[in-house]
Amino acid sequence: MSERQVALEVLRYNPETDREPRLQRYSVTCREEWVVLDALNHIKESVDPTLSYRWSCHMAVCGSCGMMINGEPKLACKSFLRDYEGVIRVEPLMHFPIERDLVTVIDDFMAKLARVKPYLIPKQAKPVGEGEYRQTPAELKKFKQFTLCINCMLCYAACPEYGIIPKFIGPAAISLAHRYNQDSRDGGRDQRQEEIAATEGVWECSFTGACSEVCPEHVDPAAALQQVKIKSTVDWYRKHLMPWMEE
Amino acid sequence: METIRADVAIIGAGGAGLRAAIALAEADPKLKIALVSKVYPMRSHTCAAEGGAAGVIKADDSLEHHFNDTVGGGDWLCDQDAVDYLVQEAPRELIQLEHWGCPWSREPDGSVAVRPFGGMKKQRTWFAADKSGFHILHTLFQTSLQFPSIERFDEYYATELLVDDGRCQGFTAIEMRSGQMRRFQARAVIIAGGGAGRMFPFTTNGAIKTGDGMALAYRAGVPLKDMEFVQYHPTGLPSTGTLLTEACRGEGGVLLNRHGRRFLQDYGMGPETPLGKPVLKTMELGPRDRVSQAFWHEQKKGNMVSTEWGDAMLLDMRHLGEKTIDERLPLVRDMSISYMGVDPVTDPVPVRPVVHYMMGGIHTDIRAATPLAGLLAAGECACVSINGANRLGSNSLTELLVFGRRAAMSAVEHLQSGRGAGNDAATGALADAAQARIRALIQRSGGKESVAGLRKEMMQTMEQHAGIYRSGEGLAEACGKLAGLRRRYAMIELHDKTNVYNTDLLQALELGSMLDCAEAVTASALARRESRGAHQRLDFSARDDANYLRHSLAHYNAAGAPRIDYLDVVITRSQPGVRDYSGDHA
Numbered sequence: 001m002s003e004r005q006v007a008l009e010v011l012r013y014n015p016e017t018d019r020e021p022r023l024q025r026y027s028v029t030c031r032e033e034w035v036v037l038d039a040l041n042h043i044k045e046s047v048d049p050t051l052s053y054r055w056s057c058h059m060a061v062c063g064s065c066g067m068m069i070n071g072e073p074k075l076a077c078k079s080f081l082r083d084y085e086g087v088i089r090v091e092p093l094m095h096f097p098i099e100r101d102l103v104t105v106i107d108d109f110m111a112k113l114a115r116v117k118p119y120l121i122p123k124q125a126k127p128v129g130e131g132e133y134r135q136t137p138a139e140l141k142k143f144k145q146f147t148l149c150i151n152c153m154l155c156y157a158a159c160p161e162y163g164i165i166p167k168f169i170g171p172a173a174i175s176l177a178h179r180y181n182q183d184s185r186d187g188g189r190d191q192r193q194e195e196i197a198a199t200e201g202v203w204e205c206s207f208t209g210a211c212s213e214v215c216p217e218h219v220d221p222a223a224a225l226q227q228v229k230i231k232s233t234v235d236w237y238r239k240h241l242m243p244w245m246e247e
Numbered sequence: 248m249e250t251i252r253a254d255v256a257i258i259g260a261g262g263a264g265l266r267a268a269i270a271l272a273e274a275d276p277k278l279k280i281a282l283v284s285k286v287y288p289m290r291s292h293t294c295a296a297e298g299g300a301a302g303v304i305k306a307d308d309s310l311e312h313h314f315n316d317t318v319g320g321g322d323w324l325c326d327q328d329a330v331d332y333l334v335q336e337a338p339r340e341l342i343q344l345e346h347w348g349c350p351w352s353r354e355p356d357g358s359v360a361v362r363p364f365g366g367m368k369k370q371r372t373w374f375a376a377d378k379s380g381f382h383i384l385h386t387l388f389q390t391s392l393q394f395p396s397i398e399r400f401d402e403y404y405a406t407e408l409l410v411d412d413g414r415c416q417g418f419t420a421i422e423m424r425s426g427q428m429r430r431f432q433a434r435a436v437i438i439a440g441g442g443a444g445r446m447f448p449f450t451t452n453g454a455i456k457t458g459d460g461m462a463l464a465y466r467a468g469v470p471l472k473d474m475e476f477v478q479y480h481p482t483g484l485p486s487t488g489t490l491l492t493e494a495c496r497g498e499g500g501v502l503l504n505r506h507g508r509r510f511l512q513d514y515g516m517g518p519e520t521p522l523g524k525p526v527l528k529t530m531e532l533g534p535r536d537r538v539s540q541a542f543w544h545e546q547k548k549g550n551m552v553s554t555e556w557g558d559a560m561l562l563d564m565r566h567l568g569e570k571t572i573d574e575r576l577p578l579v580r581d582m583s584i585s586y587m588g589v590d591p592v593t594d595p596v597p598v599r600p601v602v603h604y605m606m607g608g609i610h611t612d613i614r615a616a617t618p619l620a621g622l623l624a625a626g627e628c629a630c631v632s633i634n635g636a637n638r639l640g641s642n643s644l645t646e647l648l649v650f651g652r653r654a655a656m657s658a659v660e661h662l663q664s665g666r667g668a669g670n671d672a673a674t675g676a677l678a679d680a681a682q683a684r685i686r687a688l689i690q691r692s693g694g695k696e697s698v699a700g701l702r703k704e705m706m707q708t709m710e711q712h713a714g715i716y717r718s719g720e721g722l723a724e725a726c727g728k729l730a731g732l733r734r735r736y737a738m739i740e741l742h743d744k745t746n747v748y749n750t751d752l753l754q755a756l757e758l759g760s761m762l763d764c765a766e767a768v769t770a771s772a773l774a775r776r777e778s779r780g781a782h783q784r785l786d787f788s789a790r791d792d793a794n795y796l797r798h799s800l801a802h803y804n805a806a807g808a809p810r811i812d813y814l815d816v817v818i819t820r821s822q823p824g825v826r827d828y829s830g831d832h833a
C-alpha cells in the first residue's frame with residue numbers, strides 16, 4: 001500500500017480568538033486512495049484536534065462536507081488526493097458566512113428552501129386508503145433528476161449571481177421547486193411561482209451554468225432555471241396579453 | 248440558561264424523528280413541537296440507506312408472509328405482537344410517503360415497483376433506485392416544512408435528560424453555533440437518535456452515528472435491550488466500508504470466493520440457483536447474519552481474495568448488464584468506481600462484511616414507550632423489538648416510519664393523560680448541574696487522555712472481541728478493557744476550550760456515548776451463552792431456547808459494569824423453529 005506526504009493549507013477562523021481568517025499549513029502522510037476528507041480526519045485525529053468541519057456519510061449523499069478545494073466547490077469525501085498535485089488549499093464554501101474554520105452558516109439556504117414550498121401540493125387529494133397515485137416511469141423521469149439534490153450548497157458557492165445578489169433564491173431551491181412543479185401528482189405550481197417569479201427569483205440568473213458543472217449528483221439546476229424562466233415568461237404573456245386565457 | 252418550552256421535544260431529525268414530528272403536527276396543529284438534532288435534518292444517516300422499505304403491496308404477498316419472514320429472520324427473538332403491528336401498518340406508511348411525493352420506482356402501468364431482498368419470501372421492498380433512504384429522508388424533511396408548528400433546532404447536541412417526579416420533562420442541549428447550553432422543557436420527549444455503529448472501526452455508518460440517543464436514555468435509567476445483536480452487512484467496500492446495497496443481490500448479483508465458487512451453497516443456503524435468476528430466500532438472498540457468517544468460515548479456510556485492506560469475497564454483477572446496473576444500482580456503480588476503482592459492469596467488486604445496524608437499543612414497548620413516563624423512542628436507537636436477533640434488509644426504513652408515527656401517537660396520549668406542568672425549579676436545577684458537568688469537561692486541565700486515543704482503543708476492542716464470532720474469553724477481556732476506558736475517559740483533556748462549533752468537545756461527548764453503548768454490547772454478549780442470529784458464540788454454538796428465548800436488558804451503572812436481566816419474548820403464534828434458507832424450503 002502506497003503512502004505519500006501531502007501538504008494542505010486549511011483556512012482557520014475562530015470568531016472568539018481570531019480577528020480574521022488565516023491559512024494553516026499541515027503536512028501529513030496520506031494513503032494513495034484517500035480523499036481530502038480522510039486527510040482532514042487524519043489531521044483532526046493526530047495533529048490538530050481544534051480543526052472544525054462538518055462531515056458524516058463519506059459517500060456523497062449526506063451533503064455535509066462541501067468546501068472549496070483549490071478554489072473549486074467540492075465534496076471533500078469525493079475529492080481524491082490522487083487528482084491533486086502540490087499543496088491542496090481547503091477553504092469554506094464561498095458566498096456563505098464563516099461560522100468557524102470550514103463550517104459555514106447556511107441559514108439563508110434553509111430559509112429559501114422553505115419559501116419555495118418544496119413539498120407535494122396534490123392536484124387531487126386522495127385518502128391513503130385508496131392506494132398510491134399512478135405515475136408511469138416516463139412521468140417519473142420528468143422530475144427524477146431534480147430529486148437528487150443533496151443540499152450540499154456547492155451550486156451556491158459556484159453561482160456568480162448569488163455572490164453579487166444574495167437575495168437570489170439560487171440553484172438548489174429553484175431546482176427543488178421545479179422538481180415538484182414537474183411531478184405529475186402535483187398541482188402547486190402557481191403557489192410556488194409567486195416566490196420564484198419575484199424579482200429575486202429566476203430573473204437574476206445569467207445562465208452561466210456553473211451550478212450544473214459543480215453538482216456532485218449531476219443534477220442540472222441550470223436546466224431547471226431555464227425551464228422555470230420559460231414558464232414564467234409564458235405566464236406573463238398569458239396574464240398581460242391574453243387575459244382571457246387566465247380563466 | 249435560556250429555556251425553550253414545547254409540548255413535545257424530539258431528539259434526532261432523521262427518518263423517525265421527522266415522521267414523528269409530522270404525525271404530531273397533523274394530530275393537533277396547536278401542539279408546539281421542538282425538533283432538535285445535532286445535524287441538519289438532511290444530513291441524518293437515513294440518507295445512506297440504499298435498498299428500500301418492506302411493505303406488503305402485491306397480490307401474491309400477504310401480511311402473514313411478511314410476519315413469518317421477519318420472525319424467522321430474527322431467529323424468534325422478535326416480539327410477535329410488534330411484528331404484527333409493523334407489517335399491518337407498513338403498506339399504509341409507504342403509501343403515505345408516496346402521497347407526500349417520494350419518487351418510488353414504478354412499474355410500466357404506474358403502480359409502485361417492488362424488488363426482492365434477503366430473507367424475504369416475496370418481493371415486497373419498495374425502492375427509489377438505490378437511494379431509497381435518501382429519498383425517504385428528503386421527502387419527510389421537505390414535507391415537514393409545511394407545518395409551522397414544527398420548530399427546528401438544527402445543530403443542537405443533547406447532553407442529558409431532565410427527569411423529575413418519575414417522568415421525563417425535557418433535556419439540556421448545547422447550541423453548537425454559540426456553545427451555549429439550552430434547556431428544553433417538554434411534556435413528552437421522543438428520542439430518535441439513530442444507531443451506534445461508530446463503536447466499530449469498520450462500518451457503513453456515518454460519523455454521526457455514535458449512540459447518543461441510546462446513551463441519553465440509558466444514563467437516565469432506561470435499559471438498553473438486546474444490545475449484543477450487531478448486524479454485519481455482508482457487502483461493504485473493503486477500503487472504506489461503504490455499503491453496497493443488498494439490492495445488488497436482489498437484482499441478481501452473486502457472491503464468489505477466490506476459486507469462483509458461489510460458496511453460500513456450502514453453508515446451508517444451497518443448492519445453487521441459476522446465474523441471473525435469483526430465487527427468494529436462498530443463496531445470495533439468504534439473511535445477512537448467515538451470509539456474513541459464511542464469509543467468516545470461508546476466510547478461515549483461506550478461500551477469500553486478499554486485498555490491501557484485508558480479505559474479501561467477490562460480488563459479481565457483470566451478468567446484469569450496464570443498463571440494469573445504471574437504472575437500478577447507479578449509486579453502487581458510482582461508489583465502486585470512485586472508492587475501489589472497480590466498475591461492476593466489467594469486473595467483480597471485492598466486498599466484505601461490515602458493521603451496519605444495531606438490532607438492540609432503548610427498551611420500548613409496542614407503543615414506542617419506554618419504562619420512563621414521558622419518554623418515547625423510535626428508529627434504530629430503539630428496540631421495540633421487531634428485529635429480534637437479526638434484522639431483515641428493508642425492515643428498518645419501514646420501522647422508522649411505523650414506529651416514528653407510533654411514538655407521536657403515544658406522546659399525544661401521554662399529554663392527554665393530564666399530568667400537569669412539572670416542577671420548574673427542580674428541572675432547572677438539573678439543567679444547571681448538566682451545564683456544570685460540560686463546563687468541567689471543557690475546563691479540565693492536566694488530563695492525560697485524548698479523545699482520539701481512547702476512541703481508537705475502543706474500536707479495536709470491539710472489532711477484536713465483539714465481531715461476527717465471539718467467545719466468552721474475548722468478551723470478558725473486552726468488558727474489562729471497556730471498563731478501563733470508561734475510567735480513563737474521566738481524565739480526558741480537551742485541546743479546544745472555545746465555544747463556537749467546538750468539535751473537540753462534540754467528539755468527546757460522542758465518545759462518552761459510544762463507550763456506554765459498547766459496554767452494554769459486550770456485557771450483554773458475555774451474558775448470552777448461546778448463539779442466535781447475529782450473536783454467535785464459539786463456546787456456545789447452539790441456540791438455547793430453554794434459557795435464552797428472552798430479551799436482554801442492560802441497566803446503566805455509573806460506578807461499574809451494567810446489570811443484565813431478561814424479559815420474555817412475546818410469542819403469539821410462531822413457535823421457534825428451524826431457519827431454513829435452503830432452496831428446497833416450502
